[in-house]
Amino acid sequence: MNSTEDRLRAAAQAAASTVPPGSAPPLHLPAQPRRGQRRPGQARPGWRLAAAPLAAAAAVLAVLAASLALAHGSPGNRHAPVAKDHTSGPARIPGFYVAIVARSNPATGFPRQYAEVRATGSGKVLATIGPPAPYRTLEAVSAAADDRTFVLGAAPYKVRHVGGGTDIIQSPVRFFLLRLSPTGHVDRLTKLPVPAQEWPSDIALSPDSSRLAVVVNHTRHRHPADPVIDVFTLSNGAMRTWGWAGEAWITNNDASNRQLMSWTADGRTLAFEQWVGDDEQVRLLDTTAPGSDLRSSRLVLDFRHQAFTDWKFTHGKVIDALSGYNALITPDGTKIIAGTDTVTKHPATEDPHFTVFSARTGAVLRELHQSAPKPSTGQSQDVMWVSPTGSAFIGSVLQPGADRPVIGVLRGNDFTALPGNWARVTGLAW
Amino acid sequence: VTALYRVHAVGLIRLAVVMLGDRQAAEDVVQEAFTGLFRRWAHLTDAGKALSYVRSATLNGCRSELRRRIRSERRSHPTDTDAASAEFAALVSEDHREVLAALRRLPARQREALVLRFYLELSEPEIAQAMGISTGTVKSTTSRALTALGRLLQENA
Numbered sequence: 065m066n067s068t069e070d071r072l073r074a075a076a077q078a079a080a081s082t083v084p085p086g087s088a089p090p091l092h093l094p095a096q097p098r099r100g101q102r103r104p105g106q107a108r109p110g111w112r113l114a115a116a117p118l119a120a121a122a123a124v125l126a127v128l129a130a131s132l133a134l135a136h137g138s139p140g141n142r143h144a145p146v147a148k149d150h151t152s153g154p155a156r157i158p159g160f161y162v163a164i165v166a167r168s169n170p171a172t173g174f175p176r177q178y179a180e181v182r183a184t185g186s187g188k189v190l191a192t193i194g195p196p197a198p199y200r201t202l203e204a205v206s207a208a209a210d211d212r213t214f215v216l217g218a219a220p221y222k223v224r225h226v227g228g229g230t231d232i233i234q235s236p237v238r239f240f241l242l243r244l245s246p247t248g249h250v251d252r253l254t255k256l257p258v259p260a261q262e263w264p265s266d267i268a269l270s271p272d273s274s275r276l277a278v279v280v281n282h283t284r285h286r287h288p289a290d291p292v293i294d295v296f297t298l299s300n301g302a303m304r305t306w307g308w309a310g311e312a313w314i315t316n317n318d319a320s321n322r323q324l325m326s327w328t329a330d331g332r333t334l335a336f337e338q339w340v341g342d343d344e345q346v347r348l349l350d351t352t353a354p355g356s357d358l359r360s361s362r363l364v365l366d367f368r369h370q371a372f373t374d375w376k377f378t379h380g381k382v383i384d385a386l387s388g389y390n391a392l393i394t395p396d397g398t399k400i401i402a403g404t405d406t407v408t409k410h411p412a413t414e415d416p417h418f419t420v421f422s423a424r425t426g427a428v429l430r431e432l433h434q435s436a437p438k439p440s441t442g443q444s445q446d447v448m449w450v451s452p453t454g455s456a457f458i459g460s461v462l463q464p465g466a467d468r469p470v471i472g473v474l475r476g477n478d479f480t481a482l483p484g485n486w487a488r489v490t491g492l493a494w
Numbered sequence: 495v496t497a498l499y500r501v502h503a504v505g506l507i508r509l510a511v512v513m514l515g516d517r518q519a520a521e522d523v524v525q526e527a528f529t530g531l532f533r534r535w536a537h538l539t540d541a542g543k544a545l546s547y548v549r550s551a552t553l554n555g556c557r558s559e560l561r562r563r564i565r566s567e568r569r570s571h572p573t574d575t576d577a578a579s580a581e582f583a584a585l586v587s588e589d590h591r592e593v594l595a596a597l598r599r600l601p602a603r604q605r606e607a608l609v610l611r612f613y614l615e616l617s618e619p620e621i622a623q624a625m626g627i628s629t630g631t632v633k634s635t636t637s638r639a640l641t642a643l644g645r646l647l648q649e650n651a
Contacts, residue, residue, distance in 0.1 A: 068644040069612060075593035076613035078586050080508035082517065088503035089521055091496060093532050224648075233648060263645055313601045315638070339601045389631075 155451035164491035187484030523555035604639030
């Protein structure tokens with residue numbers, strides 16, 4: 065039994081019980097509707113969503129099967145698979161990645177997590193890494209650009225019994241630098257000179273592995289949050305802090321909150337996702353500029369989340385970043401690639417896909433509608449790694465009814481699934 | 495609209511009270527939601543969707559009210575909801591108030607997902623319709639929100 069759920073149910077019922085039956089005040093309405101207006105059911109302006117046809121799902125499977133003709137790399141081949149870059153030659157897909165994997169714990173019902181080093185091309189597990197003592201679970205991972213350097217976040221796993229239920233405390237988080245050998249095996253795992261962080265939401269290692277960005281959404285005594293980005297210099301532990309006072313939350317609302325931040329290759333600009341009120345924003349922070357106010361970051365994308373009855377269509381169409389999707393900046397700093405959703409009014413359709421935005425203006429540069437699998441209503445998708453110019457990227461798509469995402473390489477409209485066991489994976493870093 | 499109000503007003507006021515912790519503000523939000531429904535009545539495809547509409551409008555109204563309170567707090571002016579909140583506090587136990595306070599510190603979408611799921615016990619498709627998001631996003635948002643709420647409660651323990 066989850067005590068948080070139970071406490072929430074009980075509290076909500078208690079609050080609701082303060083409104084007795086029959087106690088609603090009289091309804092005061094304005095003048096009658098204008099003459100000629102329709103009654104409900106008389107006509108059919110489009111409602112938002114349309115169900116995905118089963119035939120489309122069948123087509124998805126057929127194309128997915130065809131797409132498996134991927135050139136799988138050997139475990140030690142860090143250059144495979146290769147995605148063709150139409151603008152600047154082949155875009156190299158990293159040969160290794162680190163997955164955070166949940167291991168069930170029947171004693172508490174809450175999993176503990178460990179890390180696996182895997183070969184991208186084959187999905188083969190090359191190494192398994194448990195949390196360094198005295199820590200008991202791994203909570204975060206981020207990768208540098210060299211395909212050999214990662215940071216892992218290790219945490220305690222304190223069991224606390226509250227109100228008949230069980231809570232697990234996985235904080236504070238301590239960070240460790242993981243270096244891989246050329247064959248993808250563990251070379252060394254060393255503690256970083258970074259103070260342990262209370263409940264960090266996410267981390268991002270700079271491409272040259274010299275700095276680590278940490279997001280903490282401070283919630284104590286603030287409403288609704290007081291997000292902070294700390295950037296630590298890993299050679300000496302020096303820290304710079306940028307804060308946003310109130311009414312914001314650095315999150316993509318995804319359950320694992322992964323990859324809220326991404327760096328440009330020069331290590332100057334840090335892109336991050338933030339909710340402000342009902343707006344989901346992507347902002348760019350110049351980490352070399354003076355100051356400590358996150359509001360000095362540049363707003364690039366601003367998606368307003370509203371009830372579907374209040375959607376504002378432009379030329380019959382609206383592009384929106386869905387809650388739970390993430391957005392990464394390309395290492396060259398020119399583009400933002402995000403999981404998005406295009407909604408059309410007539411006919412009423414919803415098409416989740418990926419969109420390439422200009423990092424300078426926020427304008428849509430390209431919409432990538434995957435050939436396989438074709439997303440449809442009920443899916444979610446993430447961008448997990450992008451090539452230097454964005455010509456290729458690794459993304460995930462959760463198909464309707466599936467309990468695990470399909471992860472693969474996208475090159476334009478072509479999606480090639482990557483082999484691997486994605487079950488119980490809660491974090492990934494390439 | 496009037497008939498719909500008679501049947502559902504109390505339930506929607508209760509929903510707004512859970513979101514806002516304030517009876518008067520909750521009644522205002524629901525009143526405004528039904529006024530909006532009245533204005534949009536002719537644009538609905540069928541009467542069966544009226545409740546969905548007015549529920550979404552109530553959630554929107556709660557969001558607007560919470561934003562208004564934040565702006566008010568920034569100006570450091572006491573709000574007219576303080577007295578009503580004190581009355582609400584007298585009716586709800588300290589433990590429940592703690593949970594509700596933590597709930598209100600979540601981002602709006604997370605808060606709504608939790609209330610729809612654990613108070614109204616709506617299904618994921620129903621929550622998706624009420625919030626205007628996909629069912630996949632409902633699942634991730636709810637999970638994230640529950641984790642965040644648990645952490646808030648732990649911090650305050």
